[in-house]
Amino acid sequence: MNKKYIFGGVIVTVFLSMMIYLFTQSNIQYESDFVKVKEKARMIKATGSWVKEKNYDFNKESKQLTFYMKDTQGEEMRVVYDGTLPNNFEIATSIVVTGKYENGTFHAKDILTKCPSKYQDQKTQANS
Amino acid sequence: MKAAFALLKKDLASEVRTRYAINSLGMFIVVVVSVILFSIGDEKITDYLTGGLFWVVVFFTSMSGLSRAFVSEEERGTTLTLQLIARPESIYSGKFFFNVALIFSMNLIIALLFSFFFEMFIFKNILLFVCAFIIGNIGVAASSTIIAAIISKAGSKGTLYPVLAFPILLPLILTLIELTKQSMDGNSISESSVELAVLFCYDVVMVASAYLLFDFIWKD
Numbered sequence: 001m002n003k004k005y006i007f008g009g010v011i012v013t014v015f016l017s018m019m020i021y022l023f024t025q026s027n028i029q030y031e032s033d034f035v036k037v038k039e040k041a042r043m044i045k046a047t048g049s050w051v052k053e054k055n056y057d058f059n060k061e062s063k064q065l066t067f068y069m070k071d072t073q074g075e076e077m078r079v080v081y082d083g084t085l086p087n088n089f090e091i092a093t094s095i096v097v098t099g100k101y102e103n104g105t106f107h108a109k110d111i112l113t114k115c116p117s118k119y120q121d122q123k124t125q126a127n128s
Numbered sequence: 129m130k131a132a133f134a135l136l137k138k139d140l141a142s143e144v145r146t147r148y149a150i151n152s153l154g155m156f157i158v159v160v161v162s163v164i165l166f167s168i169g170d171e172k173i174t175d176y177l178t179g180g181l182f183w184v185v186v187f188f189t190s191m192s193g194l195s196r197a198f199v200s201e202e203e204r205g206t207t208l209t210l211q212l213i214a215r216p217e218s219i220y221s222g223k224f225f226f227n228v229a230l231i232f233s234m235n236l237i238i239a240l241l242f243s244f245f246f247e248m249f250i251f252k253n254i255l256l257f258v259c260a261f262i263i264g265n266i267g268v269a270a271s272s273t274i275i276a277a278i279i280s281k282a283g284s285k286g287t288l289y290p291v292l293a294f295p296i297l298l299p300l301i302l303t304l305i306e307l308t309k310q311s312m313d314g315n316s317i318s319e320s321s322v323e324l325a326v327l328f329c330y331d332v333v334m335v336a337s338a339y340l341l342f343d344f345i346w347k348d
Contacts, residue, residue, distance in 0.1 A: 004340070005340060008336050008337070008339060008340040009340070011332065011336045012333055012336050012337050012340070015329045015332045015333045015336070016329070016333050018325075018329050019299075019326055019329035019330055019333060022322055022325050022326045022329065023299065023303075023326055025322050042315070042319050043310075043313075100313070
């Protein structure tokens with residue numbers, strides 16, 4: 001009788017801890033290195049900045065937004081998004097796109113923009 | 129093991145005779161799917177939303193059907209006889225197999241209805257969805273059997289099941305919705321192996337802990 005509880009308890013704890021570990025792994029991960037983004041063919045959150053020299057293009061017929069992003073190392077990639085331009089896109093300091101890299105383009109399902117802080121100037125004044 | 133199959137046979141026979149669970153589940157599925165269809169109207173809903181709705185329907189159908197497993201014994205007054213003639217493990221196994229059979233038939237009907245009525249309910253990788261469907265159904269059956277055993281002893285049987293089932297089924301439902309999304313995107317099985325492993329671990333944990341805890345619930 002006692003053996004059953006020990007054996008069962010071991011099974012439950014081992015698989016429960018495995019499940020919790022895997023559950024944290026299964027969430028969509030952030031990646032700021034585009035070389036790795038291009039290698040992995042799965043849903044990912046890629047962070048980088050918009051390449052202003054290559055302007056964005058909005059196709060009115062297919063309602064598709066196309067633009068280029070680069071990471072901190074300067075690696076560029078083409079991003080396609082089905083939808084309109086998000087707010088504050090031009091002034092954003094960094095962009096997070098959620099999606100999958102396929103056949104040379106990153107198909108984004110969602111775009112998040114990070115804007116420059118309003119309080120940055122005041123803070124530098126206070127420091128100096 | 130022999131006693132478990134005898135119990136399964138007995139449950140199936142009494143189900144064929146009374147058709148209690150089949151009738152109530154069938155009506156529930158028809159009502160829910162038609163309510164969803166009416167509320168959508170001409171609106172186009174996305175594929176992800178359809179996948180989510182599918183598992184919502186599965187969750188609530190399991191609530192109305194699977195919670196009956198031990199309540200029916202309690203109502204007929206056959207609990208004491210069962211306690212006398214069979215060991216707790218075999219009773220749990222019998223009820224578990226019966227719930228597995230019930231949930232597989234009912235989810236197949238829901239899936240067929242969904243693929244018939246919703247044009248967005250299409251999978252680029254159907255094999256991944258089938259894998260998730262099978263492992264997920266076993267998980268739902270395992271946890272709802274043990275919850276049904278708990279609530280059969282309690283006073284307010286109807287309301288207690290969703291309260292207990294929600295936190296236990298939540299990780300399962302979340303993973304299943306994620307897997308449904310991925311099979312709609314056309315991920316291969318190896319790409320979604322992490323989620324499938326989570327489902328498998330959930331099944332093992334639920335079955336193992338149910339076997340350990342059922343003694344205490346059953347003997348009172």
